[in-house]
Amino acid sequence: xxHLDISVLHRTRRNEASLALANEGAGAxxxxxxxxxGGTLLGVRTLADPCGAIVAATGRIQLAQAxxxxxxxxxxxxxxxxxxxxxxxxxxxGAVTDAAGAGPFKLTGGTALYAGGILRLVEPALLG
Numbered sequence: 001x002x003h004l005d006i007s008v009l010h011r012t013r014r015n016e017a018s019l020a021l022a023n024e025g026a027g028a029x030x031x032x033x034x035x036x037x038g039g040t041l042l043g044v045r046t047l048a049d050p051c052g053a054i055v056a057a058t059g060r061i062q063l064a065q066a067x068x069x070x071x072x073x074x075x076x077x078x079x080x081x082x083x084x085x086x087x088x089x090x091x092x093x094g095a096v097t098d099a100a101g102a103g104p105f106k107l108t109g110g111t112a113l114y115a116g117g118i119l120r121l122v123e124p125a126l127l128g
Contacts, residue, residue, distance in 0.1 A: 011059030015128045018091065019061060022051050025086025028066065031105060031121065032084060033096055033113070035076040043072040043119045049086075055126070063125035072113040081105040083127075092127075 006014075022029040029051035033042045048064035055062050078096040081104075085091055095103030098110040099122045106122035113119070 008057070008059040011128060012054055012056075015054055015059055015061045018128060019050065019052055019054070021091050022047075022083065022085045023049070025088070027086040027088065029083070029085050030088075031063075032082045033078040033105070033107075033119070034080045034082070035078065037080045037093070039080065040074055040076060042074050042076045042078050042113045043070060045070050045119050045121055052125075052127075055124075058126075059128070061127040063121065063127065065121055065123070065125070070119045072115055072117045072119050074113075075115045076113060078107060078111045078113055 028049050029047045031045040031047065033045070034040060035042060046066040048066050052061050052063040081094055081096045082090045083092040094105055096105045096107060096111055097103035099106050099108065104127050106125065108120045108122055
């Protein structure tokens with residue numbers, strides 16, 4: 001199966017549109033973590049405002065986490081995430097993994113979350 005290879009300029013423009021969408025709305029953009037698609041919400045990681053920037057050399061998005069820590073709201077194994085904008089509209093979804101995993105949303109300390117624990121993304125958090 002073949003795939004389309006896009007240029008850095010193309011990736012940059014596409015990801016600039018993704019960041020503009022993510023920054024829409026009155027609230028902050030967030031990553032919502034679940035135990036499965038349509039499953040239990042385990043925690044929400046708030047992003048900074050603006051929520052990220054484009055890495056010039058690659059055109060990829062580097063997410064920026066809010067400075068305040070977020071806490072896990074329910075214990076479980078995170079496996080699915082929704083990236084929502086400031087209006088709480090889902091703009092992307094994907095797998096959650098530990099720092100070594102291939103998922104787009106990587107967590108420090110692994111995917112086993114415990115209620116009351118601090119929720120952090122691996123940095124740099126690169127997407128697209």
